[in-house]
Amino acid sequence: MPEGHTIHRLAGIHRELFAGRVVAVDSPQGRFADGATLLDGRRVADTEAYGKHLLHHFDGELTLHVHLGLYGKFADGPRPAPDPVGQLRMRMMSDAHWLELRGPTACEVLTPPEVAALRARLGQDPLRDDADPLLAYGKIGRGSKPLFALLMDQTVVAGCGLIYANEVLFRAGLAPTTPGRAISFSRWQEMWDDLRALMKEGVVRGRIDTVHSDHTPEAMRRAPRVDRHGGEVYVYRRPGQPCLVCGTAIVRGSMAGRNLYWCPVCQPST
Template identity: 65%
Template sequence: MPEGHTIHRLAARHRALFAGDKVLVDSPQGRFAEGAALLSGTVLDNTEAYGKHLLHHYASGVSLHIHLGLYGKFADGDGEPPVPAGQIRLRISSDRHWLELRGPNACELLTPPEVEALRHRLGADPLRADADPDPAYARIGRSPTPLAALLLDQTIVAGTGLIFVTEALFRAGIHPLAAGRGLAATGWAALWDDLGELMRAAVLTGRIDTVRAEHLPEAMGRPPRVDRHGGEVYVYRRAGQPCHVCGTPIHQGELVGRNLYWCPICQPG
């Protein structure tokens, strides 16, 4: 599932393509036909990302809410849209650009109160200027739940996925199974700042790189990472490989059906 930086990149891309334009909207697949008919011919005012949720705000007052889930993906281009092929849930076009959406977990229209309800049930998004990390720590700091699970809970921190969580915990020297209530306020402040730094860098580059300069391949004389997710990381999907810092093999475990990765030396339990 795409992590928050991808959704923020998509929001910026769609804003650049369509903001201020009257758009045509349809649903070649048919599953969003009614919603598309309500949007078609209206102006797309703005777009925004909140965690893993994408919102298109229209001049008519309604918003298009999209959650990609595991299989959703966008394609876009210039000029006339191509002949529909495959299961296209949503297609948006203007005189200059087109956009297609396939396989989302959610593609629906929301009223302004429903948009506010969505925001209210999500935690703080490290990529948003209006994010307030204090309510997140109010829950984390009193919880016996493992920190990794708390940071993956979108009602506490929005937009973080397994890569950002496991990597930020490594960089902080915190074991992913450590209880949230063991994290001091100063530790939370540092962890929050680091998450924001990593995620903002990923928005700019389109990939997740988490290793510090001294641990990059060129600095260490090691081959670059080869993985379909891309990016240089410390622990994510590196089980059994040597830690870039201490050389100890990276451990792998499981938490609520998710794989976890950590260094037993750099992140003592």
Template identity: 65%
Template sequence: MPEGHTVHRLAARHRELFGGEKVQASSPQGRFAEGAALLSGAVLARTEAYGKHLLHHYEGGQVLHVHLGLYGKFADGDGEPPAPVGQVRLRLCTDLHWLDLRGPTACELLSPPEVDALRARLGADPLRTDADPDAAYARIRRSPTPLFALLLDQSIVAGTGLIFVTEALFRAGLPPTTPGRELAPEGWRRIWADLVELMGVAVGTGRIDTVHPHHLPEAMGRPPRLDRHGGEVYVYRRAALPCHVCGTEILRADMVGRNVYWCPRCQPAPGRRR
């Protein structure tokens, strides 16, 4: 599933292609035919991302909500659109550009109250200027749940996924099993600032890089990471490989149905802190 930086990049891309333009909408697949008919001829006023949710705001009050989920993908291009290939849920066109959406978890029109309800159930997005990290910490500090699970909870922190969460915990030196109520205020401030920085850089580059400059391949004399997810990371998908910092073997386990990765030396349990 795309992490929040990808959705913010999509919001910017769609604004660049269609902002201020009257769009023609269709649903070649047919599953969004009614919604597409309501959108067709409307002018896209603005776009926004909130966590992993993409919103297109149209003049007249229509709001398109898209959540890509595990399989959703956008494709776009210039000029005349090609013949639809596969299950195209939504197609947007102008005289200059086209956009296709396939396989989303959600593609729907929302009313203003429904948009408000969506925002209300989402946590603080590190990529938004209106984020409230204090509200997120208020929930974290009361919970015995492991930090790994809390930081993946989109109602607490919106937009974070496995990569950002596992890497932020490594950079903070905290094991993923740390109960939320054991996270001190200064520890939360460091994690939040790190998420803001890492995710912000990812919006600009389109990839997730979390290692410090002195741990990059060229600095360490090691091969670059070869992984379909791209980016240089410390622990994510590096199980059984040596830690870039201390050389200890990276561990992997299952937690809340997700793979979690950590270094037992750099992220020691409280009773084993160096």
């Protein structure tokens, strides 16, 4: 599933392509036919991301809400648009560009109260300037739930996914099982700032890189990481491989059905 940096990157691309333009919207597959009818012929006012949710705001106070989930994908390009092929949920076209959406978990039209309800159930998004890390800490610092699970909880930190959760904990020197109440707000602020910086870099680069300059392939004279997710990381999907900092074998475990990775030396259990 795409993490928050991907959705924010898409929001920026779609804003550049469609904001301020009247668009034609249809659903070749038919599953979004009613929603497409509501949006067809309207002007796109703006686009934004909140966590893993993409919002296209249209004139008339209607919002297209998309959650890509595991299988959703966008494609775009200049006109003319290609002929519809396969299970195409939504197609949007301006006078200059086209956008196609396939396989999302959610593709729906929301009213302002429904958008407000969506925002209300989400946590703080590190990539948004209106986010408040203190509000996130209010949910983190009051219980025994592990930090890994808290970072993955979209009602706590919106947009943080599996890779960022594993990596930011390594960079903080904290075991994934560390209970939230074991860290102070100042420690959480440091983690938040680090996560925000990593995710902002992900928006720019279009991939997740989490290693410091001393641990890049060039600095360590090692081969680049080969993985379909790309990017240089410390622990994610590196079980049994040596830690880039201390050389200890990276360990893999699971929590709530999700894989977690850590270095037992750099991230000692409390």
